[in-house]
Amino acid sequence: MSEVLSATNLKFLAQGLWTTLYLSFFIIVLSTLFGTILAVMRNGKNPILRWIASIYVEFVRNVPNLLWIFIIFLVFQLKSTAAGITSFTVFTSAALAEIIRGGLNSIDHGQTEAGLSQGFNNRQIFIYIIFPQAIRKMLPSIISQFVTVVKDTSFLYSVIALQELFGKSQILMGGYYEPSQIFTLYGILALAYFVVNFAISSYSRYLSKHWEQASE
Template identity: 75%
Template sequence: MENILKVLTTNNLLFILKGLLLTLQISFISIVLSTIFGTILAVMRNGKNKLLKLIASIYIEFVRNVPNLLWIFTIFLVFQIKSTPAGIISFTVFTSAALAEIIRGGLNAIDPGQTEAGLSQGFTQFQILRYIILPQAIRKMLPAIISQFVTVIKDTSLLYSVIALQELFGSAQILMGRYFEAEQVFALYLLVAAIYFLINFAISSFSRKLSQRWAQAAE
């Protein structure tokens, strides 16, 4: 017990907290940017312009089928970008492709008859998308987008092994190098696991409750 308490000092906890804040910062910025770019890609892939549809399809399929670890490595080394921006860009590149398919699924779930009804009322395609399709699609796809946020938070643990970014897991790894007792290392791993679990469980629970609330409202 005494060995474990040596690990859970104020300085160590503050160091891990700093890593947690960086994890949340990268995750939040990445998911916001990915939602914007993912929406654009989804609209492009669903559109009638063959060139834009082809570009979006190639991007989505190529990026989704290449490991995120490789994108992190490529963006950091090839483009010589600093660690934090490289982490944000790599996650935005990868997550945009994943979210594009989620958003496209939400858009396709809306009855095509609503588009025809909008056109008959004199709406443009953009107005139909903005005022009719998207508000309904958001209800269907937001829980999945929130779940993707959980994936991004967990996957930020890859950043330390590739670009030595001191996010949550990276901070714990640095601390582990200072301790040699098995119970001390285990205590650090347990602490980090508990932090990941509490954050992701809270987000997942919110997503489930949101889905249930919207399902009840639709009845």
């Protein structure tokens, strides 16, 4: 077990964890941006934009993420990191678009009318009135999707050999055969994923509580 917990191995796994966090950060930022754009398009008045957004969301959400990884990597001939970020962004944007659209639709239409009566334009109403209220309602679902992103990056090693946290652990696994050594490696792996995702979930709960107190 001491061999498994050597400084060299822990540094090797830490490099994989950094890659996982790096990938997840860019995927989450880009997916939130594009997901919001898709949600606004789908809720908008322009029928062409609604049609485009609806087709994208429904098609992408109903195709497995693993297949998108293969398509982006093989068809577009991207490097592993770029392919991983792109494929996850394509898929996660569609999932977040539905979450965000649901949150926006949960806000009473009277809020828009109240904003118009105060002289706000549609853009100002969305930014300052609708979206801040909607984000509070959809935050738990959004955070759940973020956690899924972090966990699902583990697909990338088996599909396109991208050495994130799970990939690094699999490389190390090839040098150990004792059950105690394997369990130790998987234990470290599980603990790393737990710490990251628990931190994300805890921050989400903190934000929700903070917003509730601020609104009282």
